[in-house]
Amino acid sequence: EVQLVESGGGLIQPGGSLRLSCAASGFSVSNTYMIWVRQAPAKGLECVSVLYRGGGAFYADSVKGRFIFSRDNSENTLYLQMNSLRAEDTAVYYCARAKEWDLGGSFYFDYWGQGTPVTVSS
């Protein structure tokens, strides 16, 4: 059974750093595209980062240069290192599996974690 479990969220002061974890089971993260999506309070969904199979990553402009998406294949775990945090980063952060389809031309997000809340406030 595929499962994703996030952890590491909490209250952090502006300018601080936080590392989110996403423990995967039921599949290997080493050969899978993965994504972090966040949802600010009472707001919609925003894709913040995509980790490609080859190890490269995409970052939304809002987090570029501050967030780093990585994985530990031996632990089957993903990480989102968040630096220089701002109030506007306050959100619930979800990791999700990005399933390829159409011969890799596109993706859909078929499994999601339960989310971990991050609050940036002094």
Place this chain on the structure above:
Amino acid sequence: DIQLTQSPSSLSASVGDRVSITCRPSQTIGSYLNWYQQKPGKAPKLLIYGTSILQSGVPSRFSGSGSETDFTLAISSLQPDDFATYYCQQSYITPYTFGQGTKLEI
């Protein structure tokens, strides 16, 4: 970035009704449009991908249609469990953007 505009933003309906939600991208995205359902305090759940392909386990009362710049999610015969917020999402190009959501209320 591709903007996705959903309409309506909210919708009131009754059990047994048929409803439709529209999603219009700011540029053509082929058939790379997915739909999700989200309930309060929960993660989104994939309903439909590739415009019209029903995800495994999703009831057949959900259907999707459209192409390029005009997409629709339809729910026939609403059930109590269907009252939630629905999001469209494009996977044509990064950033993979979502619509603003449609809240379906009783």
